[in-house]
Amino acid sequence: MHFNELGLSEPIIKALTAKKYAEPTPIQQKAIPVLLEGRDLCGIAQTGTGKTAAFALPSLDYFARNPKPTPIKGCRMLVLSPTRELAAQIAQSFRDYGRFLRLSVETVFGGVPVNKQIRALSAGVDIVVATPGRLLDLIDQRAFTIKDTEIFVLDEADQMMDMGFIHPLKRIAKLLPRDRQNLFFSATMPKEIEALAGQFLNDPVKVSVAPQSTTAERVRQQLTFVNQAEKQALLHIVLKTEEIDRALIFTRTKHGADRVVRFLEGAGIQAFAIHGNKSQAQRTTALQAFRHGHCKLLVATDIAARGIDVSGVSHVINFEIPNVPEQYVHRIGRTARAGADGIAISFVADDERPYLKAIERATKVKPEIVPLPENFLEAVRNLPKPAPQRKGPSQSPAQQAKRAEGQRRYQEGQKAQRGAPDKARRGEGGHRGEGAHRGEGDGAGAKKNFRRRRGGGGGAVGTHKGAVQRTGAPRG
Incomplete structure (x- = not known):
């Protein structure tokens, strides 16, 4: 089957041709005709099977x-994603597939x-x-509304549940209009996910292209038993x-991800870490x-x-195997994509053997x-020492330099005040610490209030900015 046999409009076929996409995947073959009819859909498909195009193409059509x-402060289509990276990737897919349509994507x-x-x-x-948290923040600020949404997509529903988004999702469901098309995608479908689907879907068509918790057929899976410390x-x-x-x-x-990177850097091996403690800029740069x-x-x-589509991943290494079997499936699904072969290697410590049995x-x-x-x-014995832990890992070099400059200026201001107390009382001593209290330094000491005791000393009161104001003559 070819994409042009599915009944998609000409601008979409043109965009697919430009990306050299010719044949739809099984999930796309099953989902697209249903969605073109305007029906609700519940799709169960293993990660890496082309779910994004399965809901993006008929929606663009x-x-x-x-x-x-477009509705003011609103949208015609809302896609919910569990992670920032997946959200950015989905948005880019919409831009690629809709490149010949005048549509806005944010x-x-x-x-x-x-x-x-x-x-x-x-x-x-x-x-x-969107991710659920920031979406609700904007709604609470009355900066955005989803009451005019015509198409709603919940992607990676099982990961949404794993990440604790159940209550935000229930709230979002109440804010959506009744008259809309709903698309619900998940790699697995336990009973909890079925219950969640019931809150969003109306007489859906169910589509499944892979049995629950199956692993990619083209992935060669290996494991080695080893002590955690080794x-x-x-x-x-x-x-x-x-x-x-x-x-x-x-x-x-x-912490484990950062520690692995430091050991690799200690051995002269370049690596990046990506996790929830990294800033969005750091995560984007690494990816x-x-x-x-x-x-x-x-x-x-x-x-x-899951959801991060990076071509050419030849290996997935489980330095620590997951305690949720489905997560193992999603991890190794990062390799052997688009018909390629892949290798998944797992390091299993003694305390991880129960996790391994659950996965098997x-x-x-x-x-x-x-x-x-051998x-x-x-x-x-010869393992190189890890690279030293960077101070302030969430700050860029520019931010760290700015912070140091704020500290330096604050210290100069303190010295000036000690050397010229009369000027300091007149607010000229500069103990403001230029930038330290404005967040450019670490603010060490910058927020302290410097106060003179009332009675006998002129009643001078210094603020945290270093400006000193007189309160008048002492009371007798």
Whole structure:
């Protein structure tokens, strides 16, 4: 089957041709005709099967055939995503597929200035891709409304549940108009997800293209049993012996991801970390460097386990295996995409064996057991020390320099005050600490109030800015 056999409008076919997309995937073949009819849909598909195009293409076709002005401070289509990275990726897909349509697409998520988003949404937008938290923030500020939404998409519903978005989703459901088309996508469909789907969908068509919790067929799965403290040495050996184009390395915690990166940097191996404690700018920079091949290793928590479509990932390394079996499926689904082969390697410590058994039961696959390499003990002994932990990891070098300058100016002001007390009382001593209290330094001491005791001393009171005001003669 070809895309032009699905009945999509000519501008969309033209955009697909430009991207050299010819044949729809199974989920696209099943979902697109249903959605073109205007029906609600509940789609169950393994990650990496083309779900984004499955809901983006028929939605764009609807807009092409039904042009109308955008609602003020509102949108015609709302897509909810669990993570910022996935939201940005979905928005880009809409721009690519709708490049020959005059449609506006905006993203709404945390980590970026909210005022910029408010301005972008003020005149109305055709398509908004959002994370639940920031969306509700804008609604609460009356800067945005979803009462005019014609098409609603909930993507990666099971991850939404895992991340604790159930209550925000229920609230969003009450704010949407009754007359709308609903699209609900999830990689798995346990009973909790079915209950959630019931709150959004109206007589939906159910589409499934892969059994629940199955793993990618083209992924060769391996595991090695190793002590937790020795995993870093094993990782170094794997990186040296495997022919790696790009590798995603997964940890369970943010601290663990940063620690892996420091050990790799200590060995002269470039790697980036991506997790929830990183700023949006840092996360975007890391993902772009990985996507464009500037950095071959990306160390991530499960925030990147699904939905991040990066071609050419040859290996997924589970430095720590997940305690949720479905998450293992999503992790290894980052490789073997678009018909390519891939390798998934797991390091399993003794306390992780119960997690491994749960994964094997869910996937019905037993990975190949690979013994520790012959030179492993020597590698453990010679493991390079980790690079020192950066101070203020959430700050850029420019921000850190600005902070240091604020501290320097504050200290100069303090010295000036001590050297010229009369000027300080007149507000001329400069103990303001230029920038320290304005957030450009760390504000150490800048917020203190300097007060003179009343009675006998002129009653001078200094504010936190260093300006000294007289209160008048002392009371007798």
